[in-house]
Amino acid sequence: MLYEYKINLEPNIIAAYSKQNLQDGKKQLREILIPNMLKNLFQKIETIDDNTLFLSNPESLEIRLTEEYEDFKDKMAMLYTKYNAVVKEFEDTGGITYSKSFLNDTKKEAKDAIKKLLRAFPELNLAADYPNNLFNKMLNKDVGHGRMYIIHGRKIEKYLDENPLSTSISAYYDSLTERIYLKAENDNGAEASRVLLTKMINGISYEHNLGKININPIFEEYKIPNAYGKVVFHFVYPNGLSPEKSKYIFDKMNKFEKINKLPFSKLDVSISAPAEEKFSADQIEDVGKEDGKFGYLANITNAAKKIMEPVINTYHTIKEVIDEKNRTNKGKE
Secondary structure (H helix, E strand, C coil): CEEEEEEEECHHHHHHHCCCCHHHHHHHHHHHHHHHHHHCCCCEEEECCCCEEEEECCCCCEHHHCHHHHHHHHHHHHHHHHHHHHHHHHHHHCCCCCCHHHHHHHHHHHHHHHHHHHHHCHHHHHHHHCCHHHCCCCCCCCCCCCHHHHHHHHHHHHHHHHCCECCCCEEEEECCCCEEEEECCCHHHHHHHHHHHHHHHHHHCCCCCCCCEEEEECEEEEECCCCECEEEEEEECCCCCCHHHHHHHCCCCCHHHHHHHCCCCEEEEEEECCCCCCECHHHHHHHCHHHHHCCCEEEEEECCEECCEEEECEECCHHHHHHHHHHHHHHHC
């Protein structure tokens, strides 16, 4: 199955590329910059039609058997050896001396080796989620140069202990709509691919001057399991919150109009029912329904717990997606 999602950029990025013309800026982002970034993440790229790319990492490799990993391992070993020499000198004399070779060669080569490995296997960016304090053993906080690269390298090794094989992801990207269709066998598989792809994208998005990127589901409806006294709607830019459907959230001072003019990238709207009352599941489901159709409703929570169960749009084949898009476009003519 193909699960439908929307790529969302932050407003400052859109503004930066749209100074001369909003539509030209958005077109450049959708049709050139985002595809170029995606091509750096996937091993296999195929053009389906003028607007659709097929992206795939079909081979699942043992990462520690690759040239990129061997280079990473050698450069990290050299960095650790020379770092320890600086630490020993500091412990013996109280002074810290970094040689030009250490700063200009050893440290830089370790940095480049990490970067090269992450570029070859972007899923390794997930290693950054490990807490730093679990990987600073035998490192001296007073000897700073090279320390964070060693910690980063140790995180990568930990990740590879748990995930030795590269990840296989397949997806289609539509440059007209910024929609991305992830291949998955079920809802859980689609969510796992979404989380991983988001991490992978944000591992390189800043190098492509695209800032932080969100990937949100497209759905006609979502389910709420219970009634709640307080819920928080998490919208992303452009938030898509309609004054007609949600005006009761704001007071009579036109806050919606004022908020909508701000360059915000996220909007969390918290609503509370009157004392001793709760919002029904139907009431909650009605608030963000329209936003879900366009990928602008990221989540709904109660006490920080996710309560939204989206019924994500699915397709059997990319041909089905293209046929529906063509029918929709003809209907607009």
